[in-house]
Amino acid sequence: MPTLIIDNQTVTVPEGTNVLEAAKRLGIEIPHFCHHEALGSVGACRLCAVEFREGPVKGIQMSCMVPAKDGMVVDTGSAEVLAYRAQVIEWLMTNHPHDCPVCDEGGECQLQDMTVAGGHGIRRYTGPKRTYQNQNLGPFIAHEMNRCIQCYRCVRTYQDYCGGTDFGVLGSRQRLYFGRFSDGPLESPFAGNLIDVCPTGVLTDKTYRFKSRIWDLQEAPSICPHCSLGCAVTPGARYRQLQRRRARTNNRTNGHFICDRGRFGYGYANHPDRPRYPLLGHRRVTWQEALAALQNKLQELGELFGPGSIGLLTSSRATLETQFLTKRWAAALGSDQLCFEAHPGRDLGARVAASQRLDRTASLEDVRNCDLAVLIGADPLSEAPMLALALRQAARRGARIVVVDPRPVELPLAYERHAVSVEKLGQLLRGLSRPQQSEFPSSMEELGGSLASALLAAKSPLLIGGTDLLGPQGTEAMQQAAEACSQPETPCRTMFLLAGPNSFGGALLSAEGPCFSSLLEGMEQGRIKALLCFEADPLADYPDRKRSRAALARLDMLAVFDCAATATLQEADLFFPTTAVEESTGTLINNEGRMQAFEQVFSAGTPLAESAGGSHPPRFFSRDIPGSEPQSAWGILGALMGRSADLLTLRSEIEKNDHRFAGLSQLEARGEGRRIAAPRQYSLSHQPNISGIMGSDQLQLLVTETLYGSELLSNLSSCLHESTPSAFVMLHPQDAARFKLEEGKKVLLGTPVGDLTLTLRIAGDMVPGMAIVPRLRGTVLEPLVPGTEPLPCRIEKA
Amino acid sequence: MSLWRDIRGTILPFWVTLRYLFRRPVTVCYPERKQTPAPRYRGRLVLTRDPDGEERCVACHLCSAACPVDCISMQAAEREDGRRHAAWFRINFSRCIFCGLCTEACPTLALQMTSEYELASRELLQVIYEKDELLIDGCGKNDGYNFYRLAGIGVAAPRGSNPGETPPVDFRSNLP
Ligand code: SF4
Numbered sequence: 001m002p003t004l005i006i007d008n009q010t011v012t013v014p015e016g017t018n019v020l021e022a023a024k025r026l027g028i029e030i031p032h033f034c035h036h037e038a039l040g041s042v043g044a045c046r047l048c049a050v051e052f053r054e055g056p057v058k059g060i061q062m063s064c065m066v067p068a069k070d071g072m073v074v075d076t077g078s079a080e081v082l083a084y085r086a087q088v089i090e091w092l093m094t095n096h097p098h099d100c101p102v103c104d105e106g107g108e109c110q111l112q113d114m115t116v117a118g119g120h121g122i123r124r125y126t127g128p129k130r131t132y133q134n135q136n137l138g139p140f141i142a143h144e145m146n147r148c149i150q151c152y153r154c155v156r157t158y159q160d161y162c163g164g165t166d167f168g169v170l171g172s173r174q175r176l177y178f179g180r181f182s183d184g185p186l187e188s189p190f191a192g193n194l195i196d197v198c199p200t201g202v203l204t205d206k207t208y209r210f211k212s213r214i215w216d217l218q219e220a221p222s223i224c225p226h227c228s229l230g231c232a233v234t235p236g237a238r239y240r241q242l243q244r245r246r247a248r249t250n251n252r253t254n255g256h257f258i259c260d261r262g263r264f265g266y267g268y269a270n271h272p273d274r275p276r277y278p279l280l281g282h283r284r285v286t287w288q289e290a291l292a293a294l295q296n297k298l299q300e301l302g303e304l305f306g307p308g309s310i311g312l313l314t315s316s317r318a319t320l321e322t323q324f325l326t327k328r329w330a331a332a333l334g335s336d337q338l339c340f341e342a343h344p345g346r347d348l349g350a351r352v353a354a355s356q357r358l359d360r361t362a363s364l365e366d367v368r369n370c371d372l373a374v375l376i377g378a379d380p381l382s383e384a385p386m387l388a389l390a391l392r393q394a395a396r397r398g399a400r401i402v403v404v405d406p407r408p409v410e411l412p413l414a415y416e417r418h419a420v421s422v423e424k425l426g427q428l429l430r431g432l433s434r435p436q437q438s439e440f441p442s443s444m445e446e447l448g449g450s451l452a453s454a455l456l457a458a459k460s461p462l463l464i465g466g467t468d469l470l471g472p473q474g475t476e477a478m479q480q481a482a483e484a485c486s487q488p489e490t491p492c493r494t495m496f497l498l499a500g501p502n503s504f505g506g507a508l509l510s511a512e513g514p515c516f517s518s519l520l521e522g523m524e525q526g527r528i529k530a531l532l533c534f535e536a537d538p539l540a541d542y543p544d545r546k547r548s549r550a551a552l553a554r555l556d557m558l559a560v561f562d563c564a565a566t567a568t569l570q571e572a573d574l575f576f577p578t579t580a581v582e583e584s585t586g587t588l589i590n591n592e593g594r595m596q597a598f599e600q601v602f603s604a605g606t607p608l609a610e611s612a613g614g615s616h617p618p619r620f621f622s623r624d625i626p627g628s629e630p631q632s633a634w635g636i637l638g639a640l641m642g643r644s645a646d647l648l649t650l651r652s653e654i655e656k657n658d659h660r661f662a663g664l665s666q667l668e669a670r671g672e673g674r675r676i677a678a679p680r681q682y683s684l685s686h687q688p689n690i691s692g693i694m695g696s697d698q699l700q701l702l703v704t705e706t707l708y709g710s711e712l713l714s715n716l717s718s719c720l721h722e723s724t725p726s727a728f729v730m731l732h733p734q735d736a737a738r739f740k741l742e743e744g745k746k747v748l749l750g751t752p753v754g755d756l757t758l759t760l761r762i763a764g765d766m767v768p769g770m771a772i773v774p775r776l777r778g779t780v781l782e783p784l785v786p787g788t789e790p791l792p793c794r795i796e797k798a
Numbered sequence: 799m800s801l802w803r804d805i806r807g808t809i810l811p812f813w814v815t816l817r818y819l820f821r822r823p824v825t826v827c828y829p830e831r832k833q834t835p836a837p838r839y840r841g842r843l844v845l846t847r848d849p850d851g852e853e854r855c856v857a858c859h860l861c862s863a864a865c866p867v868d869c870i871s872m873q874a875a876e877r878e879d880g881r882r883h884a885a886w887f888r889i890n891f892s893r894c895i896f897c898g899l900c901t902e903a904c905p906t907l908a909l910q911m912t913s914e915y916e917l918a919s920r921e922l923l924q925v926i927y928e929k930d931e932l933l934i935d936g937c938g939k940n941d942g943y944n945f946y947r948l949a950g951i952g953v954a955a956p957r958g959s960n961p962g963e964t965p966p967v968d969f970r971s972n973l974p
């Protein structure tokens with residue numbers, strides 16, 4: 001722990017910290033470009049010069065390249081240093097264009113800041129400036145190469161950190177070019193991070209192009225709602241329009257980066273079809289009317305059929321506050337028909353996952369630091385994209401990454417790949433939970449045995465599972481496997497990928513409650529007369545859409561509280577608009593049990609761009625804000641129960657009521673979040689394994705998530721549509737040959753939801769005997785929901 | 799002593815009044831007769847055009863950021879050829895204090911002050927000016943300046959063909 005003096009202040013830092021970071025600890029910001037906390041130092045920009053007066057090195061040195069040592073005396077602002085930096089800035093500016101007014105980085109540009117800080121104002125160089133042609137880098141990123149200062153941050157991010165291969169540095173000397181070899185969309189699903197890391201306006205957000213300046217944006221710390229990892233983000237809104245999302249730093253979860261689904265999936269909040277006012281039938285009504293209609297109907301049903309005739313449903317999209325109040329309200333109504341997820345498999349999977357011991361649960365930080373990660377039935381890029389980036393960082397430090405999956409899993413890193421069928425995944429896990437007895441099925445002996453010994457030998461081993469593919473039993477088996485493969489000093493941790501941003505919260509609150517199948521049964525038998533859906537879409541999320549549609553049609557009343565135009569909303573008798581994540585406050589619990597609070601970014605309302613039709617704002621005075629009727633779901637619930645709508649009181653109540661949420665009321669949106677205090681009580685009641693035995697040439701159909709197109713909210717973001725694939729089915733080459741099918745041709749897939757015409761893709765690295773389709777909303781594949789046992793199917797030429 | 803001062807203090811004002819009775823008045827009969835303000839008078843703002851006749855304003859938000867009373871608002875948009883311009887631009891002259899900070903901030907010399915000062919109105923909305931009312935047909939006080947010819951963006955002329963620019967580099971070449 002070296003101790004050094006920087007600007008007359010003494011600081012002690014861990015071994016290996018460089019002087020630039022040591023100074024930061026004292027609150028001294030040394031100007032810099034090429035150093036980045038996540039990328040490290042390269043000493044390229046020469047801006048971070050400081051003067052070393054005493055100690056092992058002397059004179060002017062780059063503070064990012066010198067590790068702090070005992071006895072150093074550093075001056076960050078001596079006259080010589082300031083003159084040096086002013087020179088560097090002047091050099092950097094010789095070719096920089098005069099275009100800040102039309103540059104989207106303006107106002108948040110490190111080059112602007114450093115130029116001002118460096119004291120460079122008047123240009124002395126009068127020679128000609130270098131120019132470049134720009135490239136079209138796809139729908140997400142705008143390119144303006146003239147502004148580049150050759151700091152290499154983009155290349156280090158794209159290639160080293162994110163593992164992308166199609167963007168890099170080209171050319172030589174004065175002609176360095178940061179781009180692709182030819183025009184085309186950037187391939188990496190993490191390309192959006194270039195926007196954050198480029199310190200100038202070369203790489204900016206195309207979806208935010210010319211929309212605002214940072215000083216006009218409303219921003220607040222928030223959480224990404226598009227998968228169960230809960231990455232930290234900073235959304236920005238202006239004129240009632242959500243205009244962008246940036247990555248926020250949380251070293252326990254996402255670190256400094258986010259994925260493109262999270263960055264560009266914000267469009268759902270501005271969607272032109274978003275329902276913004278209460279509906280009775282399909283008629284627009286006031287809040288009072290709608291609430292009165294709801295209360296009357298509930299009272300009537302309660303009196304006629306008893307409280308058990310009212311079913312309540314929330315989802316993994318709902319905040320902890322909403323879920324808690326739903327539970328409270330169910331209790332107040334006297335109904336026990338309460339469920340926290342419309343997909344029974346995902347519900348039970350999350351309940352099992354949430355019962356894992358906390359010291360065995362891995363965060364993304366643990367993933368980045370592991371030395372062996374075995375992914376069984378988990379496809380990070382589709383189910384939790386930032387996990388892929390965390391795994392890459394582990395692999396860069398030398399970790400071994402093993403993927404065991406029936407699907408062709410792609411990762412931006414070098415890894416071992418084993419194509420194993422769904423049934424065998426379970427057998428493998430059960431074998432791993434008794435590693436000494438090596439009870440693996442014959443075909444898995446080698447793999448199982450080697451994995452078990454590797455897990456036992458590794459320093460920080462990790463098992464990662466997708467609850468969709470593993471199911472509740474598989475999830476449980478993985479927990480047992482982790483237990484069995486743990487040594488006292490080297491525990492084997494697990495990470496489970498769940499369905500949504502608050503699956504974990506629902507799993508904690510659901511206790512022994514029913515799952516949605518039994519609610520459906522109640523509706524079919526006519527016991528349940530009313531269903532209240534809080535940010536839940538049972539029609540689209542229950543795997544058997546025919547069944548859920550028929551059951552919902554039998555209801556006397558279907559009330560929906562949501563912020564998106566879901567399938568269930570089309571059938572609703574009563575609708576209440578709720579706020580998007582960015583429009584309210586709340587708490588989400590991510591897949592490792594981390595409670596994360598988020599703050600309100602802006603108030604709900606129809607975007608000015610939409611309500612003014614592209615023209616100037618209206619020329620009349622009014623207090624009414626168009627489209628401002630949505631209210632937070634927990635606020636509505638509070639009103640229905642006649643309680644005060646104060647978040648802090650609510651959080652204290654949740655905390656007092658349930659010790660697992662200890663610390664909730666002190667949670668700060670800016671912080672790192674807080675793990676729950678205790679896992680769920682373990683409770684999986686063993687259900688019979690329902691996988692039917694299929695004939696050997698019977699093809700099995702597996703439905704999986706995809707990066708874009710599967711998740712409800714991000715799929716409403718129009719800027720992602722260009723990157724969303726059109727409906728396809730994947731087959732192993734053997735099967736394609738068996739059925740005489742060709743790549744790229746149309747095929748007819750016979751499924752339980754009907755015959756679908758799809759384009760065939762052939763993938764050599766999947767298991768034979770299986771057809772894989774992605775869940776793609778808005779296509780013929782929409783009724784197929786992941787997270788179920790493989791379905792029977794047949795395939796033929798279209 | 800003080801008596802003498804009191805007498806003087808009583809008579810002097812009458813004397814001044816008497817003198818001014820025979821001078822020409824400095825006030826004019828406004829609005830029948832109008833004053834011509836000085837050329838640098840800070841009156842109503844206008845948006846000017848560049849020498850090519852295109853809108854100068856690039857909707858950069860600098861004027862609205864500089865304005866101490868927040869009376870400028872706008873939305874930027876992109877034209878087909880890549881030119882950034884204001885989709886709408888509004889100045890609320892009922893709030894404007896005519897300090898001129900916006901014009902100092904304007905990097906394209908689009909926003910300029912004129913000598914127009916007759917802005918009083920009983921109708922508040924009449925002093926809220928939209929872009930079509932602000933935009934004039936000339937360059938105003940700076941007739942030579944064209945931001946897009948100096949910005950390297952390739953909007954007014956192709957990249958690398960404006961004064962002080964080298965042609966776009968060929969990054970595929972490794973020749974010196
Ligand atoms: S494009 Fe941006 S990040 Fe990349 S070298 Fe240029 S200035 Fe640096």
Ligand code: SF4
Pocket residue numbers: 224225226227228229230231254258259260261262263384385386387
């Ligand atoms: S990994 Fe998940 S939580 Fe993180 S940014 Fe992507 S979609 Fe959002």
Ligand code: SF4
Pocket residue numbers: 864865866867868869870889893894895896897898899900901
């Ligand atoms: S003159 Fe001053 S008050 Fe008026 S718009 Fe300009 S900056 Fe604002």
Ligand code: SF4
Pocket residue numbers: 101854855856857858859860861862872900903904905906907908909
């Ligand atoms: S500062 Fe000038 S160019 Fe920028 S928005 Fe204002 S008027 Fe337009």
Ligand code: FES
Pocket residue numbers: 031032033034035041042043044045046047048049062063064065
């Ligand atoms: S930050 Fe140290 S040289 Fe760039």
